[in-house]
Amino acid sequence: MTTIRDLQDRGRALRKNVPRRNHGIWVPDPSRSDPILLLQEQDKNRLKHLLPIKYGRMLESPFTFMRGSAVVMASDLATTPVTGLQVQLCGDAHLLNFGIFATPERKLVFDINDFDETYPGPWEWDLKRLAASAVVAGRENGFEDDVNRKLAMVVSRYYRRAMVRFAQSAFLDVWYYNVEVEKVLEVFEKSSRKAGKSAQKVVKKARESTWEHAIEKLTEVVDGRRRIRNDPPLLARLSEILPEERKAEMTEQYVKKLYQDFVNTLPEERHHLVSHFRISDGALRVGGIGSIGTRCIIFLLEGTEKDEALILQLKEAGPSVLELYVEKKDYASQARRVVVGQKLMQAASDIFLGWIEDPATGIQYYWRQLKDMKGSFDVNSLDEAGLETYLKVCSVCLARAHARTGDAASISGYIGKSDTFCEAVTDFAVAYADQTERDYQALKEAVKSGRITAEKGI
Template sequence: MPHTGTDSAERVACGRAARSAVARSEHAEFPAPGARADPLVLLARQDHGRVPELLPVRYGRLAASPLAYFRGAALPMAADLAATPRTGLLVQACGDAHPGNFGLVAAPGRRLVPDLVDFDETLPAPWEWDVKRLTAGLEVTGRETGHPPAQRRRTALAAVEAYREAMHGFAGRTAHEIRHARPDPGPLRVVAGRRPAGRVRPGPLVPASRIGGDGDPATLADRLGSVLARYQRGLGPGRRELLAGYRLAEVARRVPDVGRIGTRCWLAALVGPGAPLVLQVKEAGSSVLQEYTGAAPGCAGRRVVTGQRRTQAVGDVFLGWARTTRFDGRARDFSVRRLPDGRAGTDVAAMTPNVLRAHARLCGWTLAKAHARTGDAVAIAAYLGFGPVFAEAVREFAVACADQNERDHAALRAGIRRGDVTAATR
């Protein structure tokens, strides 16, 4: 995690020692098929505790395409990453740094800045795991959208090189300077100029009156109100005052990203003395990284909120968490945040090669900023060095990972055809 007072020379030596232990070229390694855990077994393990009626929807979405499968298969990839060489340099990792998990969000003054937009899997972990998942996701995306191999290679290298260049820049800055750093405006203009304007769409919604499979819909507002009351009590006095006088007016279930389908997620509309307020209330479970990092289990809601506060570029004054047993008698954790404004989230499958490459550079820069804030930028920069060795190795890893992702997706579809896996077709 962040350095604690050691001088720059010692931190550089730490990074170079890590390079001696794990050569940068070794990051091209991907686990052999026979050495991997069965991804379908890992996915099935995540079904425990989720709303049963939503599980066929989850598998239907996973089966839709190799890109959809990649986005939802964060746990199988975590298992693969755990089997690769580790530098030993830790950061607050996103845990699910696929390219669709980066977007442009509104900062004060309505300025759009790149940021991570989902923190469900965040946990302290090796920095290179995030870089590898990002790069593999770009390769999968390029294949999905028909980008030629040369373009896919340029996109993957753009992300890793942007990360390396940014980390070298952050290594010479203070914590305050890193926090307020801004990206190269060129890629930002390319991405912002080619995306539809308007607020983020909340995704498929189901009114509370039609929610089944999770208790009586008529009492959902009361149960969700209990979560919000606990959340509000956990806020500081100033933030509690902001919510004073607001009441829960309407509830709708939000279908989360494919990896978390089956967990509880709602949009809660609050009305009160000021403008209406929409909060997202999302169930938090164990991070997919937890068993591979040796992290002790704890409050999942607190984990998500802590990781988000440490790494996000634009803070959320309404961010908080709560724990309740009001749904099925089990203690369940939730994170609460304001529904993002601006243009959070990214439809990477609709990007041309040039736009995807610009997005890749923004992702690499954003990831480096998050890692520099929570890890040792000097040591990581020293490990990366100034040449293309690491980028080329991670590009090789990404190709091997995308190949395996296609085989895993095909295995899921075969399991559905055999009847081993139940999937909704809608």
């Protein structure tokens, strides 16, 4: 029988071929792909009229650029050394893709919350993206270089510490482990008074961000009927923007078929719940940065009881940015890939998480509840102690997700007890933050030259 020590020894043995210090090297290859071309290639199948909004948001700062350019960093990470140990990757593990949400049992937890790019691959890639984003965010907050380096060290050290713990835990305990908000509040309050207040504010807002709040904010009653508010370009009712031929296709029977296809991807015990609702309105919604231009639709669903309603989101799923650089896996559907990856990595997932393929267009969508007690931290408002604490929690969640889907003992054996690996990841994070700033300048030049169109302030 293979023991934990055997697996840790296996990890340590990997250092011979991939020395830990090598992870600190980032020198762009002369043949490095043009980051602007990579972004434009990703845009080819997106809604062209929304792309200027995406680039306008990316132009705000190097940090917003980083949020919108996972495709660029994926290309770069593919040139870096890896151990060969595989996990289910988030694929876009920057520090704002973590947050608070409610479990099916209505408990608030903190976890990874974006899986558009999820795919099996080298565990180092997620960790390096999180560490690099920590440095970029720290610079945006005006922190000194030594502080930003410390933030990256916090990421790798807490990942290491958590991975050791998960390696020594029963696998079922790893699977059940979650980070409840009470624990998050506790560690924030210990770090600094300001950080504690920031965390309390986020949790309070999450508790108030219920489905009832979403209905109140996003819908209105017109002539006795509830419908989604029209606020283009960020929220545009389908009845207002679809071409006539597409409207003709979207008959009541067609919409019912889409809904039933979604229902069929849910566990059978959920069928009774969702059959209680029917789709009554829809709108195209713009949110975030990196996914702008992909089709994101919200549907208003009304129940059989008066004033009972729900909003579900359909989000287009395209190929993962990692797909070109890892061994291919047959998911049958890109939307199913997102759903499977999310359920593998998260401690608890949305009960409405499902997927469909639109038979008229071939576009694949995953479904989820739009707002369900979700909350995110404004990292730009956090002080040094607050951001450090936030990154500690993110790193534990990332390690837990990797431990659920990979070999925690071998990973912890490779990392070891010293700071050799952590220092290397920190070196990489600082160097890649510099690269991000250069790429950000390249985007500014592309906009200035007319190569890219950007619309700010939306």
